[in-house]
Amino acid sequence: MGTTDAFGLELGNLPDMLTIELRMGQILAEKAFSTISHTQVSPGLFMILTLIRNNPGQKQASLARSVQLDRSTMVPIMDHCERQGWVQRQPFPGDRRAHAICLTSSGVELVEKLEQDARKLETQVTAAMGKQKRDQFLTLLKEFQQALLAGSQVEVSS
Amino acid sequence: MGTTDAFGLELGNLPDMLTIELRMGQILAEKAFSTISHTQVSPGLFMILTLIRNNPGQKQASLARSVQLDRSTMVPIMDHCERQGWVQRQPFPGDRRAHAICLTSSGVELVEKLEQDARKLETQVTAAMGKQKRDQFLTLLKEFQQALLAGSQVEVSS
DNA sequence: TATTGTTATACTCTATAACTATA
DNA sequence: TATAGTTATAGAGTATAACAATA
Numbered sequence A, B: 001m002g003t004t005d006a007f008g009l010e011l012g013n014l015p016d017m018l019t020i021e022l023r024m025g026q027i028l029a030e031k032a033f034s035t036i037s038h039t040q041v042s043p044g045l046f047m048i049l050t051l052i053r054n055n056p057g058q059k060q061a062s063l064a065r066s067v068q069l070d071r072s073t074m075v076p077i078m079d080h081c082e083r084q085g086w087v088q089r090q091p092f093p094g095d096r097r098a099h100a101i102c103l104t105s106s107g108v109e110l111v112e113k114l115e116q117d118a119r120k121l122e123t124q125v126t127a128a129m130g131k132q133k134r135d136q137f138l139t140l141l142k143e144f145q146q147a148l149l150a151g152s153q154v155e156v157s158s
Numbered sequence C: 001t002a003t004t005g006t007t008a009t010a011c012t013c014t015a016t017a018a019c020t021a022t023a
Numbered sequence D: 001t002a003t004a005g006t007t008a009t010a011g012a013g014t015a016t017a018a019c020a021a022t023a
Helices: A018-036 A043-054 A060-066 A071-083 A105-129 A131-150 B018-036 B043-054 B060-066 B071-083 B105-129 B131-150
Strands: A087-091 A099-103 B087-091 B099-103
Touching: A018 A043, A018 A105, A018 B018, A018 B043, A018 B105, A018 B131, A043 A060, A043 A071, A043 A099, A043 A105, A043 B018, A060 A071, A060 A099, A071 A087, A099 A105, A105 A131, A105 B018, A105 B131, A131 B018, A131 B105, A131 B131, B018 B043, B018 B105, B043 B060, B043 B071, B043 B099, B043 B105, B060 B071, B060 B099, B071 B087, B099 B105, B105 B131
Parallel strands: none
Antiparallel strands: A087 A099, B087 B099
C-alpha cells in the first residue's frame, strides 16, 4: 500500500515525521561522508574544527554551547585535538580562568582536507538531486534550525 | 561579516555544507523531541518501533538493515523492548533460525503516544516555518536520502 | 557456503556531579 | 554568586569477531 524502503519494508507514516526522516538522513550522510573521507575525523569533530577556524581565540565553553555540548564534554575533545597537533590552548586575554582555542597550521590543513571531502559528497548529491533542489534543501534546513531555536523547545543559554 | 549563530559565533562557510547542517538540525530536533516527549524513548527507538508496527513479523536482521544497524546491535535493543513488554519474538514461519518480531498491544500504545509527541513538534515547526515550507522540506529530505542511497556512498546490502 | 541470532568485548559520544581557580 | 576548566564516573549507542544452529 504505502511507501517501502530500499529493503522492501513498509514505511507507513514514518516518512511523515521530520524528526525520523532527519535522523535517517543524517545517518546516511555520515556513512557516505566516512566512505568518501578516509580520515579518522567524524562530522561532529569536523564541525567543531571548522567553528574554531572561523572563530579563533574563543573559550572552550563558547564553542561547546555553539555545538550544543556540555563544556565538560569539550575537554577530552580538545585534549585529543591538542595531542594530534590540530589545536592550541592559549591564555585568554582578560580572563585567567579561560583558554583561547586556536587551530595550528596543521589543524588548518586538516580542515581544508575535510572541506574537500565534504565538497565531493556535495557534488554527488547535487548530481543526483539537481542544483536547485540541493540549494533549496540547504536553505530549508537552516530555516528548520531557526524554527527550533526560535521555539522554546531548545534552550539558548548564553 | 558572515552569518553568526545564536551565540554570536561566526559560522563562515559552515552553513554551506549539507552534512554539517544536517547534523546540527538533527541534534536540535532530538533535543526538542525529548523536551516535548517525557518518555524514555529515543527517536532512534521510536523509529524502530514504528517500523515494527508497520511491518509485523519481520526478522530482526531485516529490521536492522532497514535502520542501518548491525544485526548484533539489534539484539540488546530487542531484549530491552521485550523486557519492557513492547515487543515479542515469535517463531518465524519457514525459517527456524529467525524470529518474527511483533509489537504487543502495550507496544502499539507506546508508539501512538510517541506519534502524538512527534505531531506536537511538527505543529510547532509548521507554525514557525509555514506549512508549505515544512512540507517542501520533508519532500527534499526524502529525495536527499534517495540521492545517497542511489549513489554508491551507502551500501544497500540485501 | 551463507544467513540468523547470539555473546563477548570494546570503542565513541555524551552527560552529571563535584572540585579549583578565578571573576 | 557565577563562570571556566577540569576530573571521575556512568550511561547510551554502536561495531567487530567468533560461535551454534539452520538454510
